Amino acid sequence: MKLIDEDEKEISEINMTPFVDIVLVILIIFMATATFIVEQKIPLNLPEAKTGENKETENHQIVISITEKGLLLGNKSVELENLKNLLREKINSKNPTILLRADRDVKFQRVVDVIDICRELGLEKYIVETQGKY
Template identity: 35%
Template sequence: MAATSSDSGPITGINMTPFVDIALVLLIIFIVTAKLVVTPSVPLDLPQAKKSEEVQTVLSVVITAEGNILANGAPMADEGALVGLARSYLERDPEIRVVIAADGAVLHRKVIEVLDALRMAGISRVAFGVSPNETEDR
C-alpha cells in the first residue's frame, strides 16, 4: 500500500516561529538597555553644604570731577548725608566695605573729606577703586 497524504493542498497558515524569535530578542535588548539608562554609571555620595559663604556688603562712593558725591548711584547733598547713609549700612552689616572711586581731576582735599565722613560714621574698611592702565609701562 502506498502512503498518501491528505494535505497535498497549498500552505495556508503563517509560520510564527521566526516572528516570535525576533520579538523575544528585541524584548531582551530593550530590557537590558532600559536598565543601563536608569542606573547611574558612577554612584556619588555628595556632601551637603551646612552654611554658604555670606555675600559681603559694599557701599560704592563716587566723587565726580565737579566734586559731587554719589553713594551707590544716589547723589548726596553733603558729607553729613553720606555719614547718615554709611551709619545705616553699618548697622545692617558691621563688616561693610566702602569703595571710593574718585575722578582724577578731584582735589585730594575732597577725598580726605569723604574719608573723614566715613570714619565719623564708624566705617573702617575702605578701598579705592582704580581704572586698569590701558597702556603698558615701558
C-alpha cells in the same frame, strides 16, 4: 457618523500659567542685575596705578563715587553734609567695605572729607578703585 460628546471636546484655550511664571522669573533676574550695572556705568576718569589687585565684589560693599559735580552713594546723588546720615542708615551689623571711586580731576580734599566721615562712623576697610596700566 459619530457625534462628539461634550466630554470629548478638545481644550481650545492656551494655558497661560507657565508663560506668566517664566516672564516673572526673567523680570526678577533683570531687576537684580540692573542695580549692579548702574553702579559701573557712572562715568569717571579714574587715576592710573602700576600696581593693584583685581576688585572682588562683596555683598556688604558700599560704593561712593566722587565726581567734580558731587557725590554718589551707590547710584544716588548726595551732598557731603548728608553723607554721614545716609551712610549710618546703610551700615548693618557687619563692617562693610567702602569702595571709593574718585575722578582723577577731583580735589584730594574731597576724598579726605569722605574718608573722615567714614572714619567717624567706625568704617575701617577701604578699596580705592583705579585704572590698571596694561
